[in-house]
Amino acid sequence: MRPIPDKLRKKLSNMPHMAQCAWCTAKSNLEWHHAIQYSGKQMNEWYAIIALCRQCHRGEFGTLRSEIKDFCELLAITRGAQDIIKNYPKRDWLWEKKYLEDKVKRYMNDKKI
Numbered sequence: 468m469r470p471i472p473d474k475l476r477k478k479l480s481n482m483p484h485m486a487q488c489a490w491c492t493a494k495s496n497l498e499w500h501h502a503i504q505y506s507g508k509q510m511n512e513w514y515a516i517i518a519l520c521r522q523c524h525r526g527e528f529g530t531l532r533s534e535i536k537d538f539c540e541l542l543a544i545t546r547g548a549q550d551i552i553k554n555y556p557k558r559d560w561l562w563e564k565k566y567l568e569d570k571v572k573r574y575m576n577d578k579k580i
Contacts, residue, residue: 502543514547
């Protein structure tokens with residue numbers, strides 16, 4: 468786990484989307500998840516940190532479920548689309564976003580059945 472700098476922590480604390488779980492919309496027991504790794508490090512950008520409740524973040528066995536992980540990564544890429552392409556050019560973010568959109572869409576369709 469990479470520590471979140473105080474300046475970024477303060478900025479995130481004031482953002483409305485950080486007041487509830489991005490996956491299940493719970494408003495209690497929130498933890499912050501680094502959704503994107505770049506060059507082997509967790510990205511410390513406002514858009515790359517997603518609020519998740521403890522149950523969604525840690526799951527039943529202490530690990531993040533793959534569908535939640537993919538959803539959070541897609542959300543982070545979408546939120547930071549302008550900055551991420553410019554500041555982190557070594558990945559094809561548009562391809563990755565499309566790949567994750569398809570993957571999350573498939574999961575959502577499977578879940579409804």
